[in-house]
Amino acid sequence: MPKSYYLPTDDSGKASLLESLATQLPVYAELLDIPPADLTELRADAAAFRFNLTVLSLIQNSSKQWTAHKNLLRDSDTGGPVPPYPPLVELPGTPPAEVPKGIIPRLTRLVARIKSSRNYTDAVGQALGLVGSIKSIDPSSWKPELTATLEANHPHIGWTKGDADSLEIIVDRSDDKGFVPLTITTSTRYADTSPIPTHAALWHYKGIYRLKDEQVGQWSNVQSIAVGG
Incomplete structure (x- = not known):
């Protein structure tokens, strides 16, 4: 039966795949002829993309709070308690090292190399999360x-x-x-x-x-x- 594409369509799924591959690939790196530099690059990409998504989520939530506060100030009847300003966004820890743009193109090229290795098998692909699920056709x-x-x-x-x-x-x-x-x-x-x-x-x-x-x-x-x- 046909299988779905291994790469998730949503950003959260892509971030999870990057993190999972960064954790699991070192176990198979020698078998698949993946050099240490590629592992380092993968870990950096995974950390940078996850940090970006986390900060973006915080900013989007903060934006909703500030929009609600703005509407309250603009449209509510006069008088009553003064609404406090929403808190500003604080970064969740120290930002990871910056990485070049093109995280997902780098990932797909790496996966293509992994799958072209003479030692690659479906079992290895399953362990690395690079095999899509079986598509049920009705x-x-x-x-x-x-x-x-x-x-x-x-x-x-x-x-x-x-x-x-x-x-x-x-x-x-x-x-x-x-x-x-x-x-x-x-x-x-x-x-x-x-x-x-x-x-x-x-x-x-x-x-x-x-x-x-x-x-x-x-x-x-x-x-x-x-x-x-």
Whole structure:
């Protein structure tokens, strides 16, 4: 089954990965041919990024307090007790050494070198936190979202492929035939090149994902577009 990308999408997750790798990688450094300089750089990056996130969180919280204080001073009725100023932000200890910009690009390059080592295994990757979790795919819940635009006088049907193999599209051309098969396509920008009527008409499209040559999930909502006239 497919696995998710090892690198978290949020800053907190990235900071945790940096810290975990800085702690665990020295155990495997000799096995993976990682020089001491890279370990030192990784530890510095982990410390700097975590410190930055911690200070940022304190500043954001302080900003909320100062905004509330400002609104209280500005809008409250006169009289009453004088609200004290919120406390200023204090740094959480001594700042770590400054590091060059590009912490995450350095991390991904290091991980690429680790994974290209002849001694790298999935077990090592698991221990270092560099193997993504298994993605659970439930095709029964899939439902495509279609877009319909008119380009060069023909409808173009857009959709997002995701993990599907293709999209089956049906069309109702307001000709009393109802929905009829149109195509099965892998193009996420399908052009309906059928002849355009001389009179104004409304064409309606629906789609359903296909996986391994079978329909999966639910039909999309109807997407309509005016043609002809």
